[in-house]
Amino acid sequence: MENTGRHPDIDDLKKFPLLNDLNDAQQKLLAESIYIYSAYKKECVIKYGATDAHSFFLLSGVIKQSAPDGGGSTISANSASAAFPIAQLLPRKYDVVALTDIECLIVDSCMLRDLSGGCLDQ
Numbered sequence: 625m626e627n628t629g630r631h632p633d634i635d636d637l638k639k640f641p642l643l644n645d646l647n648d649a650q651q652k653l654l655a656e657s658i659y660i661y662s663a664y665k666k667e668c669v670i671k672y673g674a675t676d677a678h679s680f681f682l683l684s685g686v687i688k689q690s691a692p693d694g695g696g697s698t699i700s701a702n703s704a705s706a707a708f709p710i711a712q713l714l715p716r717k718y719d720v721v722a723l724t725d726i727e728c729l730i731v732d733s734c735m736l737r738d739l740s741g742g743c744l745d746q
Contacts, residue, residue: 625661625669625730632660632683632729640681641707642740643731650739654731661730663722670711670720677733679709685726689718698723 637643637651646654660683663669670680672692682701689711690696696718699705710728711718 625663625667625728628660628662628727630660631655632658636660636683636729639683639702639707642679642709642736643681646739654735654739657735658729658731660727663726663728665722665724667722668719669722669726669728670716670718672716672719674716675714677714679712679731679733679736680720681729681731682706682710683727683729686723687726688721688723690721691718701726 632655634648634651634655637646637655643651643654669687682699684701686698686700687710688696688698697705699710711720
């Protein structure tokens, strides 16, 4: 994935219930602290078994989550499934591949936990 060098705007954050629940000051701080990332069609976005402490929020495009047992799902931006972080459980339970060019937010889970007062990495 590639950092686009662009920060999300507040409206981007408000698309996601978890980020929309932050107050205005928290949203402003978060928007100034993170970047929009892009990935090309067929690019692996998340690897099965990864233990990185990040939350991925799909802004645009379509992804496919695939589990080793053959299960999985396709998620489009702005769908109900995309309202929440993608493949959030650690270690990651899915390989996630872009089916189209995508853009997403990658948020450090510790930062998000500190802002929201909740625990996101369990």
